[in-house]
Amino acid sequence: MIIKTKYNVGDRVLRIYTENERRRIKCPMCEGKQEITVNKITTSCPNCSGAGEISEYRNARHLETRTEITGIKSEVGFSKKLTILYYLKNGYYATAENLIPDGRITSKTEKRLIPEKWHRA
Numbered sequence: 001m002i003i004k005t006k007y008n009v010g011d012r013v014l015r016i017y018t019e020n021e022r023r024r025i026k027c028p029m030c031e032g033k034q035e036i037t038v039n040k041i042t043t044s045c046p047n048c049s050g051a052g053e054i055s056e057y058r059n060a061r062h063l064e065t066r067t068e069i070t071g072i073k074s075e076v077g078f079s080k081k082l083t084i085l086y087y088l089k090n091g092y093y094a095t096a097e098n099l100i101p102d103g104r105i106t107s108k109t110e111k112r113l114i115p116e117k118w119h120r121a
């Protein structure tokens with residue numbers, strides 16, 4: 001069996017990785033006041049547990065600094081699908097869809113790197 005790979009050992013690439021980013025926002029239920037009053041009864045806000053803030057999350061894609069392919073491994077998983085893994089000089093490994101050839105960062109690539117929308121956990 002002959003396996004064709006997108007990259008070769010020695011190719012210069014950049015790795016895309018996803019990171020979960022978190023930010024704190026003012027609680028929309030108590031508006032940061034930490035408590036709510038219903039029918040003249042004041043109680044700790046049930047939405048933020050009295051913190052006045054809640055967390056929002058999003059997945060952000062980042063580009064790593066330039067690195068080099070040092071090894072290639074093919075794997076056949078349980079689904080019998082062939083996966084090509086590229087081992088990198090910086091210690092990580094990645095599939096071809098998470099690698100970009102060095103010097104070929106296009107606007108299409110940058111579009112892929114825009115973080116997804118913030119969402120509440």
Ligand SMILES: [Zn+2]
Nearest residue numbers: 027030045048
């Ligand atoms: Zn609240």
